[in-house]
């Protein structure tokens with residue numbers, strides 16, 4: 001094809017913007033993207049696309065997206081050359097380490113790190129080089145409770161079962177709105193379509209949510225619930241199963257199960273009558289849900305954001321709720337069977353495809369504690385809500401320099417105003433990010449990665465939670481400018497500098513060490529098809545491809561993974577070359593049972609009644625749910641993506657989106673009508689925001705989306721600044737969290753809403 005004098009080409013790649021991993025068909029020439037649409041031949045997404053997918057083009061073209069590193073001088077960011085930026089980082093970071101030691105370094109990893117092959121392979125290299133315990137991430141405003149619950153029950157925080165959407169007869173979904181989010185920890189392109197298929201084949205979908213979302217509207221039944229009380233509801237469902245003799249675990253799971261009797265005894269107090277007034281759900285409804293779950297030929301319980309980040313009166317219940325989700329899957333015989341809740345078998349990077357099959361060292365938290373608040377470490381990191389106080393509180397181990405990678409914690413985490421002030425208090429901050437935004441405006445140096453279409457991609461993380469076993473690799477569509485390092489090169493050079501290297505030293509040693517460590521672990525691992533082989537042989541064979549960085553690492557992981565060619569030992573097995581020959585991906589089929597091999601508990605058995613969770617049942621039973629007043633929850637919009645993509649005109653145009661949804665009863669009581677600007681207040685903060693009165697909210701519950709609050713001084717996002725919205729997380733109390741995972745309470749925040757007196 002020839003257009004505008006250039007040769008046009010079609011490339012296929014996976015959209016990296018959310019967890020759905022849709023295949024894109026990208027028409028482009030050498031310099032620019034001409035069109036993006038759904039790849040109809042993608043083995044997983046079959047042409048599905050949401051409105052964000054095609055905007056990779058607008059993102060690439062956005063004049064506000066940073067193309068050159070920025071250094072802040074006299075309060076303003078100026079573009080500099082890469083060599084200058086590196087010299088600056090080396091000097092300033094070096095000064096902080098010399099003055100205060102490595103314990104004064106901090107790091108925050110944001111959400112897009114999880115959708116990014118460079119970050120998935122080189123963040124860990126950077127973390128090691130920084131050598132600090134001050135690690136924070138978006139996980140503690142997100143999914144950490146699921147890791148902790150599954151860590152205790154199955155032995156590995158990565159052993160999170162996913163609902164087998166394509167085969168289930170009954171799906172009970174709590175606190176998830178895939179019509180807006182496209183799903184999370186359940187990778188499934190066209191999640192809405194898959195839900196509709198459940199119903200089309202005669203199955204049933206039930207949604208538990210305080211809001212009648214589009215997902216709830218599309219379901220057979222919507223069960224409104226008081227925010228933060230899902231744990232009680234699930235406990236009462238489990239109690240009902242025991243009380244009515246409906247527990248039927250099945251031999252396949254029972255053979256590997258501990259804790260059933262202890263669990264039954266501990267749940268006896270959670271009767272439907274006890275929890276009903278607390279949840280705002282009738283006892284008969286709760287019993288009915290338990291019976292339906294037990295009676296369905298196959299069923300899956302699935303909980304997401306509304307279950308992991310909710311609480312009551314400042315107390316979070318994310319982990320206990322996530323545990324009870326899996327308890328119900330086990331009790332109804334739906335764990336690890338088709339149509340139930342199953343463990344994917346990822347082609348690369350799966351934590352449960354390494355080590356000894358069926359056994360491990362188990363899971364624990366609290367190997368260290370935060371300096372100021374004494375909060376436990378979880379999965380090698382601390383709760384992000386503690387970040388600000390760890391920066392501002394004087395004493396040994398205080399954070400004095402911060403690295404942020406693909407994150408915007410000023411908008412995404414509780415009390416962003418406090419964090420914003422704390423960032424100004426640092427001696428040095430460097431951010432790897434595409435934009436000069438609410439967080440990176442505090443950075444002395446910003447290092448921009450190339451755009452999404454200028455790099456290779458493979459969803460190393462999200463394919464570990466996919467509803468089918470698939471693999472799909474995307475080469476870069478456009479060449480980046482020769483001076484612009486790839487994102488992994490930025491991360492590797494940061495690591496080199498953090499480890500004391502010079503700003504212009506070669507990064508090859510770091511890259512080589514990374515691949516050597518992958519191969520060394522594979523030849524050691526009893527689950528690996530290259531177990532016992534000579535590492536050097538494999539490294540030599542890998543080197544023959546001439547690949548470097550993430551691509552070489554990915555090739556190593558694919559070849560030593562469950563479908564891999566094992567470096568020749570399994571002819572025809574998976575390699576990166578083979579994936580490249582399949583631009584629409586390779587489908588390894590529906591999920592297969594994985595018990596007991598997936599387990600990593602020391603006993604090699606499922607611990608259905610782990611001590612820390614059993615102990616937490618007292619807290620759950622004792623929760624005081626206020627009968628009066630309003631609580632705040634959040635919501636997502638299909639055309640938004642957490643705090644970013646708000647600088648893309650086609651996504652943000654139209655009616656104001658950062659509004660407060662409120663039930664007519666609550667509005668009427670306060671003399672509020674749609675379109676009024678009201679005050680939403682906690683004891684500490686008040687925001688002014690426009691109201692939309694709607695029956696889609698339960699009485700007593702109001703909703704505000706997160707990720708807004710743009711137009712801050714010193715940012716460079718012209719489109720976002722025209723529709724700034726307010727930062728809902730200013731209302732989230734910094735100390736409200738789930739004690740077992742350190743995850744913040746973002747839903748169920750007591751607020752007062754009042755009409756503003758017209759001036």
Ligand SMILES: Nc1nc2c(c(=O)[nH]1)N[C@H]1C(S)=C(S)[C@@H](COP(=O)(O)OP(=O)(O)OC[C@H]3O[C@@H](n4cnc5c(=O)[nH]c(N)nc54)[C@H](O)[C@@H]3O)O[C@H]1N2
Nearest residue numbers: 110111112138142406407408409412432433634642643706
């Ligand atoms: N109240 C409330 N708060 C929430 C939530 C909620 O539901 N309610 N949701 C929470 C959840 S689930 C999450 S995951 C967090 C997200 O929290 P964060 O990860 O801190 O925030 P994001 O908005 O995802 O910011 C992403 C940043 O990465 C940059 N970026 C995008 N792509 C790339 C890339 O490829 N490389 C690099 N280096 N940078 C990139 C963007 O410019 C942006 O600055 O927010 C949480 N906060």
Ligand SMILES: Nc1nc2c(c(=O)[nH]1)N[C@H]1C(S)=C(S)[C@@H](COP(=O)(O)OP(=O)(O)OC[C@H]3O[C@@H](n4cnc5c(=O)[nH]c(N)nc54)[C@H](O)[C@@H]3O)O[C@H]1N2
Nearest residue numbers: 175176177181227228304305306310637638640641642747
């Ligand atoms: N368009 C778009 N897609 C996204 C994102 C985005 O920002 N925009 N973010 C991505 C990210 S990082 C993530 S983690 C996923 C999240 O994906 P989801 O987990 O689907 O998150 P939400 O869409 O926020 O849906 C959470 C639901 O929980 C409900 N809820 C709130 N409190 C409670 C409660 O106490 N109990 C119950 N049962 N429900 C409650 C809310 O009303 C809401 O409908 O989405 C991803 N996809």
Ligand code: SF4
Nearest residue numbers: 015018021022050053
């Ligand atoms: S659903 Fe997610 S992966 Fe698919 S096109 Fe939209 S943003 Fe991209």
Ligand SMILES: [Mo]
Nearest residue numbers: 111138142143
């Ligand atoms: Mo997230």
